[in-house]
Amino acid sequence: MFTLHQDRIRPGVFKKNVGGGKTVVDVILSFFQFISNLGPSVMMPIIMLILGLALGAPFGKSLRAGLTVGVGFIGLGLVTGLLGGSLGPAVQEMVARYGLKLDAVDIGWVASAAIAFASQVGTFIIPIGITINVVMLLTKTTQTINVDIWDYWHFAFTGAIVQSYTGSIWMGIAAAALNMVIIMILGDWTAPGLEKYNGLPGISLPHGFTTAFVPFAYLFCGIIDKIPGLSNVKVDMEKIQRRLGVFGEPILIGLVFGIVIGIIAGYDVFGVTTLGMSLAACLVLIPKMAALLMEGLIPVSDAAQVFIEKRIKGGGKIYIGLDSAVGIGHPICMTSALILVPVSILLAVLLPGNRVLPFADLAVIPWMFVLFIPAAKGDFMRSLVSGFFTLIIMLYMGTDMVDTFVKAAVAADPASYAAAGNFSSLCDGSNPMTWAFFRMSGLGWLGIGVIAAIGVAMAVYNRKKIIKEANEMASADIAA
Template sequence: MSILKSVISLGASVLMPIIFFIVGLLFRVKIGKAFEAALLVGVGFTGLNMVIDLLLNNLGPATNAMVKRFGVHLTVLDTGWANASQIGWSSALMPLAVFTFLLVNVLLFVVKFTKTMDIDIFNYWIFLVVGTVMYVASGSFVIAFVIMLLLFILMLKVADWTAPTIQKQFGMSGLSFPHLTNSPWVLLALLVNGIVDHIPGLNRVKLSPKQINKRFGVLGEPLVIGFILGILIGALAGFSAPKVMDLAVKVSASMLLLPKMVDILMEGLKIIRGAVEKVLKSKYPDREIFIGMDVALMAGDPSVMATGLLLIPITLLLAVILPGNRVLPMVDLSSIIFILPMMAAYLKKDLLRMLIAGTIMMVFILYIGTDVAGFYTAAAHMTGATVPTGTSQIISMNSAVTNPLGWLAIKVSQLLGNAF
C-alpha cells in the first residue's frame, strides 16, 4: 500500500507522461517523438489542474458564503470528492483492487469483451470509495470486492457503448470514459430527452452555446457567459462589488483556458494513440480501440461549465426545500461540472435540457446522500479519512456513492451481508 500510495501521489501531471512515454516506446514511437508526446500530456494535465484549481479555489469561498447567507442548517456535511478519494485510497481493498483492475482490463481487452484500455488509474478511487462503503454496509470484504469488480467491468462496457456519442459531441476521437460517477446519469439524459421531445413548444427550444453565440453575438461567447455567471454567483454570495468583479473575471478566464489546456493534452494523446492504433490494427485489423480517460477532459466545455455554475444556487435551494433532505451542500458545489459531461453528450450540449436533467440529478444526489451518509461516515472513520470536528455525518456529492447505481450496489451488498 505504501508503494502504491507513493506512485499515486506523483499525480497525473507526473505519472501520466511517464505512462505515455513507456507506452509510446512499446508501440514503436521514436524516442524523441515519444518524449514530445509525453511532455505535451504532462503540460496539458498541469495546465488543466492549474485552471481547475483557479476555478475551484475562487468558487469555494463564494459557495461557502452563499450557504451562510441562505442560512442553511442541515446535519450531513458535503466534504467533497477529495475526501472521498482519501477514503478510497486508504481502503483495505486498494492494493488488491488496483492490480486486479489492471489485469482484468487487459484480459477482457484481449478476449474482445471490451474495446477500452482504461489508463485513468487515478480515478480508481471512485470504485474504491463505493467498495469501502459496501464493506461497511455488508461487513464482508469478499462481497464488497466482488461487487466493486463487477462495477468496474460494467463501466468498461458502458465506456464502449457511450464512446461514439461522446466522441462526436466533444471531438475526442479514440477516447472513452469508464467513469462510475458520470455513467449512470446517461440514462437520466435519455429520459429527459424523451420527455422534452414530446412537449410541444419546449421541444423546439435550442440553447447550445453555438446557437446562443449565433443569436446574441458577443454575449454568447463562453468568455462573456463565464463573466455573467461569475457576477451572478458573487452577487448571491453577498460579495462586495470588487470581489464580485474579481470572481467574474476568474470564472471567465476558466471558461476560456480549460478548453485550451485540453487541446494541448490531446496533441500528446493523438501521437501515442496513433502509434497504438497502428500496431494493434495490424494484429487486430477489425477491432476498434479506445483509451479510457477522465471526464475532466470534457468539463471545460462551455455548456458543461455554464450548467454547472447555474446548478450551484439551484442545489442550495433544493437542499432547503426538499422534505427529508439532510445533506448540506458545501465543498462539491463548485465541482458539479465534473458530474455533467457524459449527460451533456446525450443532451447535445443543450443548456435547457442540461439544466432540467441537472436539477433532477441533484435531487437524486441529495436524497441518496441522506440515505447512505451513515455508511459513508463509518467508512471515513474506518480508513482514517478526515471527518471535520463537530460533524456527525458526512458525504461527497461528487462521488459514485450518491448516484443510483452506487446506491443500488450498497443496498445489494447490505442485503447479501445480512443474508450470509
C-alpha cells in the same frame, strides 16, 4: 479529477509476514501505492511514455506525447483549482449569509478519494483495475485502454461503501471490480457521441463519477423527447453564441455568472468582480488546456489503433480512456453547471427529508454534465433540465448513504473522522452507481450476483457490437 493534494492521501496498511519483512504481494501493492501517490501530473507522462513505447511509437514521439499530456494535466489542474477556489468561498458565504443548516455537510471529493485509497479495497484497486482492463481488451469486451489510473479511486470508494455496509471485504472488492466493468462498457458506448458532440475524437471517459450519470442523462432526455411541445424545442449553444456575438462567448458567460453568484453570496464590488473574472478565465482556459492534453494523446492513440489491429483481430476502434476533465470546458457543460450551483443549494434546503448540504463539491458539477451533452445530442435545454432532476435524485441518494459514508470514513481513517459527526459529498457520496451497489449489497451475495449478471450481459452485448464494428471497418477498407 486531479487537483487533490497528496498529503491528504493516507496509504493503505499492508500486512507483513511474521519475520517483519514484506511479502511479494506487499512489495507489488507498495509499488502501485507509490505510483498512485505520484499524482496524475507525474504519473500520466510516465504511463504515456511506457504505453507509447509498448505500442511501437518512437521514443522521441512517445516522450513528447507524455510530457505534453503531463503539461496539459498540470494546466487543467491549475484552472480547475481556480474554479474550486473561487466557487468554494462563495458557497461558504451563501451558507453563512442565509443561515443554511443541514446535518450532513458536503466535505468534498478530496476527502472521498482519501477515504477510498486508505480503505482495504483501495489497497488493491490499481492492480485489480489494470487486470480488468487487460482481460476486457483481450476478450474484446471493451475498446478502451484506460490510462486514467488515478481515478480508479471511484471504484475503490464503491467497494469501501459496500464493505462498510456488509462487513465483507470480498463483497467490497467484487463491487469495485464490477463497477469498473460496467463503467468501462458505458465509456465505450458513449465514445462516438463524445466525438460528435463534445469534439473529443479517439477518447472515452470510463470515469467512475461522470459516467455513472449516463443512465439518468439518457432517461431524462428520452422523457423530454416524449413530451408534446418540449420535444421540438432545440437550444443550440453555438447558435446562441453566434446570435449574441461577443455576449455569447464563454468569457462573457463566465463573467456574468461569476457576478451573479458573487451578488447572491453578498460579496462587495471587489469580490463580485474578482469572482466574475475568475470564472471567465476558467471558461476560456479549460478548453485550451484540454486541447493541449489532446495534442499529446494523438500519437499514442494512433499507435494503439495500429497495434490492436495487428495483434487483436476484430478489436474495432480503440479509445484512450481519460479523466472527464478533458470535456468540462464545453460551453453547455460549464453554463449548465454554473446555473445549477446556486440552484443545488436551494434544492437542498427545500427538498423534504434531504440531509446533504452541497458545499465543497459544487465545483465538480461540471464533471457531472460532460456526458449529458451527447445524451442530449448537443442540446442545452435537455442538458440543463436533465441535470436539474438528476441533482434532486443525487441529494436523496446522498442522504440515504450518509451513515454508511461516515462509517467507511471512520474505518479508513479513524483519527480524522471518528469525532467529525455527520458528513457526505456530492462526489462520490451521491454517486448513483455507488448508491445502486450499496443498496443491492443489502441482499448479500445475491445482490452482487444480480449486478454481476447485468455486467456479463453488458459485456457480451459490447463484444458483439465491437466485432460487428470491426467487420464493418474491414469491409470498408477492402472496398476502398
